[in-house]
Amino acid sequence: MKILLIGSGGREHALAWKLAKNSRVEKIFVAPGNGGTAIEDKCENVNITDIDELLEFALNNSIELTIVGPEDPLTKGIVDKFKAKGLKIFGPSMAAARLEGSKSFSKEFMKKYGVKTAEYEVFYEADKALRYLETCSYPIVVKADGLAAGKGVAICESKEEAINSVKSFMIEDIFNGAGEKIVIEEFLEGIEASILSITDGKTIIPFISAKDHKQIFDGGKGPNTGGMGVIAPNPYVTNEVFSDFKENIMNKTLVGIKEENFDFKGIIFFGIMITKKGTYLLEYNVRMGDPETQSVLNLMESDLLELIEASLDEKLSEVNIKWFNGSCINVVLASNGYPGYFEKGFEIKIDRSVKDKVFLAGAQLEKGILRTNGGRVLSVVGNGKSIEEARINVYKAIEKVDFNGKYFRNDIGLV
Incomplete structure (x- = not known):
């Protein structure tokens, strides 16, 4: 089998690594790929991004x-175009991808089908949004409606912060059109969790939960990033929380997918908030999360390709996913200075003993040498029978990976 995997991040390296384990897979073309996929077994990078x-x-x-990693091509209708030519492709249709592509659409979908979520208002004009801020309780959350590379959400502690966010999103247009329309919603206090899931449009199977760490510094301090580390499973997702999630979020989402006749054979990611009042949905993603994927796939003992094929054949109701009975911790190694200014082009040295524990993201292969090429350079993962064992293993592995300006959090796994 020849597979085309679209994307260039650590998520795609992890997907390629997992797919290559299937003996039926002959070749994985990764478009455009990165330094990790350039050296991964059975993989070849192809420098194409245009749909x-x-x-x-x-x-x-x-x-x-074809397997689509990132959200952008999904929201632009890549699945519809491939299917029109009779090609097999794993991912939601353009209509279904609006669950991630438009915050206002997804909130209205949640409201329509009774999915438990925060109260909200949608605004098309800045002056109306600014007037609304006069009546709000704070903190409050301001979200750009469209895709903003994970940066279109502002938690505003004060009216002044909220005013600045609305102006920068809607008037200054810092997200190049993604903030022309915004959602202002109630702030929920609690613990976030990520639950990646697979669907065939008739069944949703949730994967093991994960806990992302967004802030750059230890203790959850400093500016937000794309993610600095992950624990899976998330220790805060108790049986009670998981039951609440399935009843009030997942099952009602599936009802909506069926009622809307969405062509959705792909990944649906639930970003949830665990509060004292119960479990609420923050957002949908319609693809694997990064860096959650690196941890979740490490714990998955089932074959990923067979799981994807069951989704495409609408046979997920017959599937049981097998998981490693333990934990996985993913620690992201970033370029010093990220998420602000950072230098790149430094050689990355990875000891052969930890090759299968490293997933590259902001890295490229130049004349046989791996070099840094982004803010989040790579992920190192460690498994263990407990979070504590996984934590020991991952930080031991980090000692065998090096590049100039290597930065990482030291507290991933300290619950």
């Missing part, structure tokens, strides 16, 4: 399955 060019590549290279 029409990807479609032409799939047709010309006997691609039997």
Whole structure:
């Protein structure tokens, strides 16, 4: 089997690593890929990002399955285009991808189908949003409606912060159109959790939960990043929380997917908040999370390709996913200065003994040498029968990975 995997992050390296384990997989073309996928078993990078060019590549290279990593091509209708040409592709249709592509659409979907979520208002004009801020209780959350590379959410402690966020989103247009429309919603206090899931449009199977650590510094301090580490499973997702999630979020979402006739054979990611009043949905993503994927796939003992094929064949109701009975911790190694200014181009040295524990993201292969090429350079993962054992293993592995300016949090796994 020849597979086309679209994307260039640590998520895609982890997906490629997991897919390559299936003996039926002959070749994985990764578009555009990164330094990790350049050296991964059975993989070859192809420097293509345009949807029409990807479609032409799939047709010309006997691609039997395409898997879409990031959200952008999904919201632009790549699945619809591939299916129109009779190609197998794993991911939601353009209509279903609006669950991530538009915050206002997703909130209205939640409201329509009784999915438990924060109270909210949608605004198309800045002056109306600014007037609304005069009546709010604080903190409050301001969200750009469209895709903003994970940066379109501002938790505002005061009216002044909220005013500045509305102006920067809607008037200054810092997200190039993604903030023309905004959602202002109630602030929920609690513990966040990520629950990646797979669906075939008739069944949703949740994966093991995860806990992302967004802030750059130890103790959850400093500015937000794309994610500095993950614990899986999330120790705060108790049986009670999981039951609440399934009843009030997952099952009602599935009702909505069916009622809306969404063509959705792919990943649905639930970002939830565990509060004293119960479990609430913060957002949907329609693809694997990064860096959650690196931890979750390490714990998955089932074959990923077989799981994807069951989704495409609408046979998920017949599937049971097997998981490692323990924990996985993922620690992100970043360039010093991230998420602000940082230098790149430094050689990355990885001891062979930890090769399978490292997933590269902001890295590229130049003349046979791996070099840093982004803020979040790579992830190192460690498994263990407990969080404590996984934590010991991951920080031991980090000692065998090095590059100039290596920065990482020291507290991932300290619950």
